[in-house]
Amino acid sequence: MRAMTADVVVVGGGATGVGVARDAAMRGLSVVLLERADLAQGTSGRFHGLLHSGGRYVVSDPGSARECAEENAIVSRVHADAVERTGGMFVVTPEDDLEFSDRFLIGAQETGVACEELSLSEALRLEPRLNPGIKRAFAVNDAAVDGWQMVWGAARSARAHGAEILTYHEVTDLVVEGEGEDRRVVAVRAHGLKTGEDLTISCAMVVNAAGPWGGRLAAMAGSEAVEIVAGAGIMIAVNHRLVNHVINRCVYPADGDILVPDHTVSIIGTTDSRIPDPDHIPIPREEVAQMLDAGEVLIPGFRQTRLVHAWAGARPLVRDKRVSGTDTRHMSRGMTVLRHSEAEGLAGLITVAGGKLTTYRLMAKNTVDAVCAELGVERPCTTDTESVPGSESGHNYRITHRLAAREQDRLEDQIICECELVTRKMLTDLMDEQPDASFDDLRRQLRIGMGPCQGGFCAARVAGVHVCQGRTDAAEATELLRTFLRHRWIGLWSILHGEQVREAALDFWMLQGTLDVEDLPAAAAPAAAATPIENAEDGEQRPDELAEALAALAAAPRLDAEAAALAGATHATAAANQEVRA
Numbered sequence: 001m002r003a004m005t006a007d008v009v010v011v012g013g014g015a016t017g018v019g020v021a022r023d024a025a026m027r028g029l030s031v032v033l034l035e036r037a038d039l040a041q042g043t044s045g046r047f048h049g050l051l052h053s054g055g056r057y058v059v060s061d062p063g064s065a066r067e068c069a070e071e072n073a074i075v076s077r078v079h080a081d082a083v084e085r086t087g088g089m090f091v092v093t094p095e096d097d098l099e100f101s102d103r104f105l106i107g108a109q110e111t112g113v114a115c116e117e118l119s120l121s122e123a124l125r126l127e128p129r130l131n132p133g134i135k136r137a138f139a140v141n142d143a144a145v146d147g148w149q150m151v152w153g154a155a156r157s158a159r160a161h162g163a164e165i166l167t168y169h170e171v172t173d174l175v176v177e178g179e180g181e182d183r184r185v186v187a188v189r190a191h192g193l194k195t196g197e198d199l200t201i202s203c204a205m206v207v208n209a210a211g212p213w214g215g216r217l218a219a220m221a222g223s224e225a226v227e228i229v230a231g232a233g234i235m236i237a238v239n240h241r242l243v244n245h246v247i248n249r250c251v252y253p254a255d256g257d258i259l260v261p262d263h264t265v266s267i268i269g270t271t272d273s274r275i276p277d278p279d280h281i282p283i284p285r286e287e288v289a290q291m292l293d294a295g296e297v298l299i300p301g302f303r304q305t306r307l308v309h310a311w312a313g314a315r316p317l318v319r320d321k322r323v324s325g326t327d328t329r330h331m332s333r334g335m336t337v338l339r340h341s342e343a344e345g346l347a348g349l350i351t352v353a354g355g356k357l358t359t360y361r362l363m364a365k366n367t368v369d370a371v372c373a374e375l376g377v378e379r380p381c382t383t384d385t386e387s388v389p390g391s392e393s394g395h396n397y398r399i400t401h402r403l404a405a406r407e408q409d410r411l412e413d414q415i416i417c418e419c420e421l422v423t424r425k426m427l428t429d430l431m432d433e434q435p436d437a438s439f440d441d442l443r444r445q446l447r448i449g450m451g452p453c454q455g456g457f458c459a460a461r462v463a464g465v466h467v468c469q470g471r472t473d474a475a476e477a478t479e480l481l482r483t484f485l486r487h488r489w490i491g492l493w494s495i496l497h498g499e500q501v502r503e504a505a506l507d508f509w510m511l512q513g514t515l516d517v518e519d520l521p522a523a524a525a526p527a528a529a530a531t532p533i534e535n536a537e538d539g540e541q542r543p544d545e546l547a548e549a550l551a552a553l554a555a556a557p558r559l560d561a562e563a564a565a566l567a568g569a570t571h572a573t574a575a576a577n578q579e580v581r582a
């Protein structure tokens with residue numbers, strides 16, 4: 001058992017927790033952050049990718065709209081490398097009521113959300129794939145944000161200011177001293193999932209930033225003051241940037257009303273339903289169909305696009321007693337900073353929940369203000385002025401950056417992932433910085449395997465580089481490769497139809513038919529893969545469905561001597577597979 005001490009222990013390495021760690025460290029407090037998985041592997045890595053302008057909330061939640069408008073400008077500046085300033089549009093489609101657009105315009109003026117009406121010809125010139133029947137269009141400051149890039153940027157900044165960030169460390173208990181109204185959280189117990197080591201960290205304050213798991217964490221201290229509801233939503237990536245701007249339907253927030261251009265893909269989403277357990281988030285087939293229908297309203301022909309991946313996340317919504325317990329769509333997106341000392345006489349614990357990724361920095365500021373008040377210190381927040389390491393204000397990410405870089409280094413460096421233009425050097429640099437990273441950890445930061453082939457071509461190369469560099473032996477690399485491929489599969493199965501079936505069949509034949517990945521000798525799965533979140537890497541793992549999908553692909557001819565004889569059957573099999581649809 002290792003003993004440590006800190007002023008503040010932050011639980012949760014999503015945007016909110018990392019934001020709190022950064023802010024507290026910048027104010028000179030000693031900080032330890034504990035995250036049971038990789039950074040941003042919870043909701044902050046399973047969201048829609050939109051840096052809100054505030055437009056989405058000008059009618060339904062003016063307070064959130066104002067916060068988003070202000071934070072959009074700050075986050076774009078401080079995390080320039082994670083934010084692509086695409087701009088956004090709100091459009092009234094032929095299916096929508098024009099009346100809402102008048103309220104939208106008034107709401108934007110009242111909340112200070114920048115908004116300008118566009119002529120229909122200008123809107124269609126800017127976005128030629130938009131439904132030509134749109135009735136009105138407004139330009140707003142929406143942007144696309146890479147959650148992993150943003151969170152890692154904040155984490156590097158926190159580390160530079162002295163914070164200790166411990167990933168793959170699960171908090172198992174909060175130690176409370178005293179009784180009744182005179183209780184205090186004095187320490188945190190955690191278990192290192194990779195190291196196997198137990199830790200006890202004595203501290204003055206604990207910040208519960210465990211997102212949709214926050215209720216469970218508060219319960220470890222016997223708290224009854226916080227009810228966090230997990231509001232789940234699915235998203236689907238299609239294999240092109242169909243649009244250059246974020247496209248929103250100009251309606252009261254609804255399912256499937258936003259399309260975000262994100263790196264090389266576009267993301268349609270999302271849905272909103274209460275789930276009992278954020279470790280198990282299903283991707284229901286009817287919701288997939290609902291997203292395709294919603295996309296079709298914005299972009300005619302959307303149903304014919306190639307879907308490359310689906311995933312799901314759970315919003316950490318704080319239960320609003322005025323709204324029914326199952327109606328997550330109408331629960332507030334506003335933030336809550338709860339001082340348990342005031343709410344229930346439990347000192348040393350603050351819970352932060354709700355809000356949005358867009359407002360993570362403001363949530364962190366409000367939380368650290370509360371920490372300082374509890375500790376009786378006064379130190380100003382400076383997170384809005386200092387850019388995170390690797391980011392330069394005014395130099396925002398653009399989709400073309402990687403292509404420009406590859407044009408410069410293509411003769412010196414090998415490309416590992418063609419879809420996302422990841423080079424061997426990018427890969428080995430990250431392996432050097434994070435030697436324990438799994439292939440999924442590398443994927444989140446580099447986007448390896450996130451394009452149309454979903455890892456079919458690059459995953460084995462990553463394993464090869466890993467072994468060639470002497471980081472693991474072949475058996476360990478095989479297990480890392482298998483885990484990576486299974487996780488890609490979870491997000492594929494629910495959307496497997498059309499062109500993506502052909503890609504999946506090709507990937508399967510290469511990886512299984514040629515390399516026989518599933519039957520190669522492999523090491524035991526690493527301990528960290530046994531964490532509950534593993535089962536929800538991109539959605540609920542359905543072993544039965546996965547086995548069914550793999551069996552369907554295995555039924556197709558393998559690359560062996562019989563293949564020639566079976567060639568005549570290939571077309572029939574491919575046609576049958578086209579029917580496989582979630």
Ligand SMILES: Cc1cc2nc3c(=O)[nH]c(=O)nc-3n(C[C@H](O)[C@H](O)[C@H](O)COP(=O)(O)OP(=O)(O)OC[C@H]3O[C@@H](n4cnc5c(N)ncnc54)[C@H](O)[C@@H]3O)c2cc1C
Nearest residue numbers: 012014015016036042043044048050171211233315357358
């Ligand atoms: C479907 C969907 C779409 C969304 N789209 C957008 C969007 O486009 N734009 C936007 O601004 N916002 C969006 N949001 C909201 C936004 O994603 C969340 O508000 C935000 O990511 C929450 O971050 P968090 O850090 O509070 O929670 P999380 O990111 O979930 O972080 C909590 C962390 O706590 C860790 N944890 C839990 N228990 C323990 C434990 N015992 N020990 C250690 N660690 C633990 C978890 O592993 C997790 O990493 C969306 C949300 C959803 C669900």
